Amino acid sequence: MSALRHEALDELRAGLRSGVVGLIYVVLVGYLLMVLTSSDYLRDMGAVDIPRNAPSLVYLMTSGDAFFLFFAWAWVFAQPIVRDHSARLSEVVFAAPISLSGWLTARFLGALGVALLLGSSQIVGFLVAPVLEWLGAVPPGSMGPTPWGPLLWAWLVFTLPLAVGAGALYTIAAIRTRGLVGPFTVAAGLMTFWMVGMIVLKGAEVSPWLATLVDPSGFAEAEHQVEHWTPQEKSTALLAPTPRLILSRLLWCLVPLALLWLTFRRTTREALVVEPAARDPGSRTARPSRTAARWVAEPVTAPSWWSALRDEALWQLRQVLLRPRLWAALAFLTVLAMVGAFYHVVQHAEGPLVPRPERVAPMLTEMFFLIITFAVAGLVGITARRDHQIGLGEMFDATPAPAFVRLLGRLVAVFALTLILALLPGIGALLTTALIAPASLNLTIPLGYQLLVLAPALLELAAVTVLLHALIRAPGPAYAASVLAAFVMVVNYETNLISYPPLQIGIPVHITLSGLTGFSPWLEQVVLSGAFKGALVILLLALAAAVTPRGTETGWSMTWPLFRQRIRGTAGVVAGGAMLVLLLLSVVLHQGYRVKGSLEPLAVSLAKDARWEQHWLAAPAPFSVTGGNLVLRLDLGARSLEGHWTITGVQADGGLLHAELPNGFSLHSARVQGQPTPAIVEDDHLALQLGACPTNGCTVELAWSQVQSGWNAEARPAWLLHDSYWLHASEVLPQLGLDPKRVLRVPADRAEQGLRPRIALPEDRAAVSIDAAAPAGRWHWRVELVDAGEERGSGGLIEGPFDFAAAWQLDAQRSVHGETVFIHDATRTITAAQIAADLVAMRACIARRLGAAPAVSEVFQWPRGLEESTLAGDRLLLAEDPHWDVTDTGVGRWLRRATIASALARRQVRDATDLHQGSGSLWFSHSIPGALGLLCVADSDGIDAFAAVMEREADTVTQALAASAVPVGALLSARTDDWAGDYAPLAALDWTARQTPASFTALFAEIRNSQKLAVTLATWVGEPTGTLILGTPNASDLHVTGLPESVFGTRWHWHNGGWRMSNQAVEPWRYQQQAPWLYLDAWPGYERSPQDNRGSGN
């Protein structure tokens, strides 16, 4: 027993001496601290109003780190077998008089100690985290008390079982293969399980049970629980030991342990010592050359090294391409891609969706980015080190072939390998579309996406890998460094820690593809970014060429003189040329992103908004207008716009007319009553001095230009292209008034910018209009194209809030259904007909419920990523994603109907009330229209559809509340682009369902007259309902059980970051009197689980 204890301790000491512990701790602790300092990333994780060392983050980081530890643990658990084998001591060790299974167990336990130490790096990271506050890297008060309990719980639930189970599998593989190949293959298998669990099963919301069971790390379960927690729970709760979590941990721990026990019992010393006899491949006899016996060798003279390069490149390519295992792995991944596409698209919970290439290719690229990145790092490393064999490497170095022959030959293989991996998601997308939606098959989009977007990023990673392997002679550290580089790139891809696109090495440019516009909005950005990445690749490879050793001398003392010598030659010329190109392109990219584009660091945006608030919010600014005339001239070639806007009847308290300015706005002139007037343009805001206006108001003229040739990094396409335009007035024009969305809501942001803690919003009459560039009036508008015929321009008259849309694209299809024209791409003709039917049904519903519905003359397939669906004038801009991708049945279609109905209702409400974005306006802009959308689905498709749509929306609300980027407060002052936009329709469902067209009309008229939204609403609905409606969120949970049918439930209020149960009883009522029906609670809150609210009276 003593000898075996020594063996276990010896293994532990060997692991500690190996350096892997230090390396992992530096990387993982560093990564954790980096994440904790990034408020952007924490904001995305819904951790904005919880301590940065909150338990929820402990669970996510601990389980998430397993993905990186897979390979580190594989190395650790392989060492007991590999170490003695490499040193050729196996025979000596196994000839010793010790129990073999005892020895194997002891070594396993020693390796497990090292693995647990590695897995505990998160504990160290969170213990060290308070130092960030001391250093000033995070705001004071960001760190809470040390979460000892959650740290220990996370270690017990995630780290310990996975280390034991995975370790058992690695050990079995090491015994079988007696090398690193087996354990690393197992690590790759675990990664694949993780991918299937996280991306295919969880991402597509197939089944939380399956996702948790398949995922070895436990991250799926951790995320599933945390994303439904309130901030209070995130700050205090222990992760619940749900049945599926317990079963998952037991499966991944005990099953491998059982297999390990069996393996130990069956393993013999012979199996560990004796080399397996090589299978005789049935030696093919080489045909004897007729000249063999007579041929006399002559010395080499005048070799053609370019021929040698060609032969070398082909040879290296064959080593990559003629590997059956590689193609088997790629085939497997392709099948996995198709399965992923099926679940994420065809079977999506908000579908079914048609697997069109513009949707599937980017989705699969994102899904597979992780595994492809690590595959590139590993396989490129293998290619780079292929010649590093004992003795053979020296023989190769002693050949006369110039260094460029072997290096370029390897690089050809690296290039080919990287391209193949880059194409993989595209092939999966093509096959999926070909099988399921062949009419939508398009080769250009998926292959173009992979080659133009993904390939340059992967080539960057490949070049970094080649450079690392050239710099680091020893294989272990070289592979570790390249995997670390891949890890850093993946981390940045996930967290956006570096947000300036040219510096995002190894990360694809973010674009969104539309069936209408394809690559045209992105071509310049993608090509120039690709060229930048290409130049960086060449620079890195030139540096690699300069440091690639030749000979047997090693060490940094040899590398530096070698570098200095070679950089004076061809490598230096190439590197210099690449740097010059990088410099030029960086200027061009800076112009595109920063000068002309909308890319702005968050800190700069916050500072702008803070200055805006300090400068303009204090003074009174209510205003009114009567109408005007707008002319926009678009120059498609220059991608610029010139605007001339005459606004009549302008009256403004305080003598200033305010407007929020779009990106790229440049004021040419401002006149009041025909005279030039001073205008302040700063921080994306315009303030115009009106002076003394006559009693019927001033006439203001604005002339400006906008350049739309810049880029952004959020994958939002430009609306003005060389061959089309997609103009929506409220997004393009200056918006008259003050925008409440600019008020900073996060207390830490306000403190950092020196603002008062109390949040004050603009007065109702001073705020911008809802979904309009200007309040109600009589508005003439015209859009003209420079050097084009009239058929590409358009115009009209708006009587109401000023909003309109105009669009044109040469290749767009037009189909007519009734009196409405549908503009779409060639593959969506059938979809257009389905949308036409939806539009007819929803118009009828809205007319029935509101008394009237707006006319729709055109419906546009609004390019993916441009904006949400809306009705602008008489044009319905229906977002391509997802509404033009859904099939004719299922949840997706119901959601589309709800969206159409909501858009119609919102326009109707907005026109009737002439609302500004004031306190409480959200109730009218989102709550009522959104609720009407849901009710129209119930009317047209029945209770089952209603319940399904409500279920989806309820889940969205729960997650939105948990992931809110700002602290959850009252609806009165909430922003529409956060949790409130999802919550408001469900909270209004009960009240809206009880209203009649007449009651709506009266209420809207009252609002229009008074514009005091909160007061009017409170008067209309009474108290305490008025306070409940516009206060913090409320929730109900009704259950229908028993025969006879009975309904019971509970209510909650949101309070201080979490739900507090209310002592009020629920008031269930039936929506729809005929069976089946749905019970709703008669109060302004959202139903948490509508599926169990159904009754049938039977």
Add this chain to the structure above:
Amino acid sequence: MTDSAGLFIRGLTKTYANGIRALSDVDLDVPPGLYGLLGPNGAGKSTLMRTLATLQAPDCGEIRLDGLDVRAEPDHLRRRLGYLPQQIGAYPGVSGYDLLTRFSWLKGRTDARTRRAEIAALLERVNLTEAARRPVATYSGGMLRRFGIAMALIGAPRLLIVDEPTAGLDPAERNRFHRVLSEVASEAVVLLSTHIVEDVENLCARLAILAAGRIVVEGTPRELTARLEGQLWAQVVPRGEALSEAASASTVHLAAVPNGTLAVAQAPEAPSGDFVAHRPRLEDVYHVALAEAGVSEAAA
């Protein structure tokens, strides 16, 4: 040997970064033919081999091959070089034929027809024609060494450097290897570095003994053994008995024999009555040279 034919080394010195002086002012004239290089572990033989193969740069010194300065034009030497290191590993997933083909164009055989003919001839020469299409990873130790010599012979090298080529080979493989080396030596300079004195004795026209980075002895086997004629005495000491003190002082090496230990001593006359005249062999020259150089066999 003409003035310029052969390998000419003067003042070659190499010190590693850790301060170890591996070569110290080495001078050698290596004529065409087989030349042996003997020495204990750590003598600097591999360092010398690697330096000649342009895999390491010496601190100073001159190396000329057939009159051409190798340090000034290393690529010129590489075109004429065949190098077989002490160990070669198995290249995974590649057949012997493919690897030879690749090595061939890296040696400058860029014409495909000439390349194919040369490879076929070499495979036949080293008796690997039948195994050529098999993966190198399946070769036995002897096959791997033969494969290595085939690689080294590509391009009809003028200078062939072989470092411990027959270590681990059975007698038949060793004989085969020796025949190949002898054939090559008829037209090239073959530098054979080895521990096996017998190989040098049987094959090499000239040899040098390297110890502690210096050449301690150089010449033909006959010349070197002749110097020790009449100076060596041998005694078989039975097992369990000790050598006399007088004899120990002049003993140059001890060897195990079936009935005890053979002690060979160097002295003008027999150290004691038990000693008989011993005919000097190259192995004796080796041990005497090390002793005269002050390199202890224990340290070696």
